[in-house]
Amino acid sequence: MRFSNDTPLPAAMLPNAEQDDRVTAIFLAAITYRIAGGRLALAAAQRPLLLDPALPYPHDGMLQKSVASVCATGFVYPKEGRAREATAVLRVGDRDAAIVAYGQRVWQRSVGGGLAPSAPLAFERVEMSWRNAYGGVVQEPARVVSLGDDDGGEAFVPEHESGYPHNFEGKGFITDAARAQDQPLPQLEHPEQLIRRWNDRPEPVCFAPYPLWGGLRAAHVWHDQQFDQSGASKLASRAAPRTTFDAIAPGTRIALGGMRPGGEALVFEAPAPPVAVTVAVGGASERLVPALDAVDIDAEAAEVRLLWRASVSYGLVQLEHRRARLEATEAFPRG
Structure with missing residues (x-):
């Protein structure tokens, strides 16, 4: 399949051969925003896709994944000056996770x-x-x-x-x-x-990306002393189970407190998908709207990188034309 990117965002198509002469193609696009005043603004420098399989945590191209992760890197700060303990809180919709730092x-x-x-x-x-x-x-x-x-x-x-x-x-x-x-x-x-x-x-608790081999991941597939295969697609979440979500819908409020000097909070709403993928296989065509796959907050820079993911499966037919084009939607930030 030929893939073209008509946006300025880092993007990629990852084909994966399946059984019975079928292929599943995963489409990825990353967009980086500045977080200021409770709003998102397109960052001048766009952070790249994370596709290195040598990363110690799940990379963007993990094939079997159908959840949304929220991670935050940086430091926990006292509300002012120096202190013996402080608290960081990450809220996503109506769920929150707190960490006490000593x-x-x-x-x-x-x-x-x-x-x-x-x-x-x-x-x-x-x-x-x-x-x-x-x-x-x-x-x-x-x-x-x-x-x-x-x-x-x-x-x-x-x-x-x-x-x-x-x-x-x-x-x-x-x-x-x-x-x-x-x-x-x-x-x-x-x-x-x-x-x-x-x-x-x-x-153990932390908002940073969770190591791929971490034992907490077993919580997705082990319940009541039995293996539950239905949670297998959650194993590739970049976050620990505590900040892994089945989905994050547009408009979901995300707030991070305690990780900026002076008590500043980073607050924003998950935007609508800024891109879509038009896929043409033979004489058929469809438009794929990606889902929010990962939210990676850099608290020090007051920036967030959002990863969007869509996939399509198709059969291999000799001499058939197959094309995919990534294009901006009405939700793409302008200026």
């Missing part, structure tokens, strides 16, 4: 001999990164363990790494209280699952 803390011995988090240090900002969320990898020493059988059998376990499957990149994961002292706690926490004990296992 200054650096470590586990220390309490008066009773147990372990308790130290008081957080004051900070000017905390990076919104999965490295600051709960998780991590620890080195386990070699040891002998009981097999738990009636014969009193034992086994030797060599030195190995043990990690928290929901977030290998994070910090705070500990498997032995004896080695917990002076170890760092996460700086980004779920407000309803704040860490109190060294062996707490909270849900």
Whole structure:
């Protein structure tokens, strides 16, 4: 299929061979806006499509995907100056997700001999990164363990790494209280699952793109101890399940608070599709209106990149003419 782009936006067509001599073509277009005064304005520099398969999180061209993700990168800021904690909130329509950010803390011995988090240090900002969320990898020493059988059998376990499957990149994961002292706690926490004990296992939270191999993705396909294949198309969401949506309709209000200096909030409404794709296969033609696939907010730049996606499936017929053209709609921003 020949593809032409009649817009100034980064765009691509990705064909994928299917069974029975059929092809599914995915059409992608990205548009970057400035966020100011609760409105969107076309940015002077348009951010490219993210099609590198080596990215640690799902890229734009993931084939099986039918959801909308919302991500935000940057930093969590106190409302003013320096503070020991601050809160970031991402609201999409009537759903909201909050994250509490803390200054650096470590586990220390309490008066009773147990372990308790130290008081957080004051900070000017905390990076919104999965490295600051709960998780991590620890080195386990070699040891002998009981097999738990009636014969009193034992086994030797060599030195190995043990990690928290929901977030290998994070910090705070500990498997032995004896080695917990002076170890760092996460700086980004779920407000309803704040860490109190060294062996707490909270849900890691962050608004940045979620690693492709992160264990939280299992929530899309694992329910009541059973595999649910209906959620498979959600596995390729760029966001963690907490900020993954079945769809984001035009007019949906999106607000991000706590990630700009001085308490400034970034607020806008999801626009109508700015582009459409006209596909002609043989003597048939149809116009595809794309769906909003990903919302990527750069809080530092006060910009948002919106990714639009449409797809069509067709059979391979020898010598048949196949064409697709991306063109602007009435909703395309002017000026």
